[in-house]
Amino acid sequence: MENPAALALASWVAPLPLAIAYSGGADSTALLHAAAGRWPGQIEALHVHHGLQPAADDFEAHCLATCAALGVPLHVGHVDARHAPGESPEDAARRARYATLAALARAHGLNDVALAQHADDQVETMLIALSRGAGLDGLAGMPRQMQRHGVNFHRPLLEVQAVALREWIAESGAGHMDDPSNADLRYTRNRIRLQLLPALAATLPQFRETFARSARNAAKASRLLAEIAASDIAAAGSPPALAALRSLPRGRLANVLRHWLKREHDAVPSEAQLEQLLDQIEACSTRGHRIRLKVADGYVQREDDVLRWYNARPPSQPAALR
Structure with a gap:
């Protein structure tokens, strides 16, 4: 044999x-x-x-x-x-x-x-x-x-x-x-x-x-979503601008946030954390709207007109919002 x-x-x-x-x-x-x-x-x-x-x-x-x-x-x-x-x-x-x-x-x-x-x-x-x-x-x-x-x-x-x-x-x-x-x-x-x-x-x-075939199909779909996310991240900038993020449909916004957090910060949000972040971004219609949410082992925080992620608790005095 x-x-x-x-x-x-x-x-x-x-x-x-x-x-x-x-x-x-x-x-x-x-x-x-x-x-x-x-x-x-x-x-x-x-x-x-x-x-x-x-x-x-x-x-x-x-x-x-x-x-x-x-x-x-x-x-x-x-x-x-x-x-x-x-x-x-x-x-x-x-x-x-x-x-x-x-x-x-x-x-x-x-x-x-x-x-x-x-x-x-x-x-x-x-x-x-x-x-x-x-x-x-x-x-x-x-x-x-x-x-x-x-x-x-x-x-x-x-x-x-x-x-x-x-x-x-x-x-x-x-x-x-x-x-x-x-x-x-x-x-x-x-x-x-x-x-x-x-x-x-x-x-x-x-x-x-059949499981191997399903894995290959999932991998193809995952690569396509990654390509879309890369395009959206390039348009939004790094750190991403809130205005660019808010222009995306909710599903596409979830995709770009997930890939941004994983690719640049090796952070994987839970489903509940991601949904809460989506709600906060959609509600962020004024310059005075604050965002500071726990995501994975760190925090996502609004600073001026962009989002930033910290791998430790952010300073107690966040940047002023105008």
Whole structure:
């Protein structure tokens, strides 16, 4: 049986040299073997030691042995991925993992990192987005390529099913580690993987393909909205002028505000915050109308004839309004 990861890489024009995010688990093991076989001497591996469980040292030792056998350099980064009170442990671990992978890549002169996320991971991501009431960006799932912390991350296996990777692992005998936390039903993603996906497969056997099609359609619509927002932001200026914002229909105004906050301030307003901001802008018909609203982790405030966002509480004496 041929490695399905190798089949996926055969049609990918990879940026070389390439780093593989290698956890030691089955999926990243299949990706590492495929990449090392296709581009010998051009592959390096990055391993994040989370320190969240006693087995973390065993994972690192396994990754070192596997990479030595494949002739692939391995770079290890240690991170404390514990979450703050009220913070999702899954979100905290994911942010820490990406930051560490990017730091490792930059430290070794690597601009591109390949991740082993596959079709089942994409479905799980979309279902989590649906459960949170996400918009088009969330329903678009994981992109094939993104930039984070100055590094390009790639997902060449998004059309490969998890079962195909696991079958190759079992048949080839490629050594890998099983993460015990993957069976912990306290985590939403694990409940989806272990309880919901089998039910979906029994009811809708083609759900992976149809979900992937929906993700692509959502991504196309999201890109179109981003293009419209970019045009509106260019017309309104930065910071945006209230007069230009007030000239837009409510739906288009919501779109431009959402993209302005995300693109320039990495702030994502809740639905309630965005609706309140829309109401305030629509009511802002005089120069004396004040706007100061909490949005994400900061505040949107009117200053003269523009809107500004602060990532901390704004001064107690705002700029005078004429």
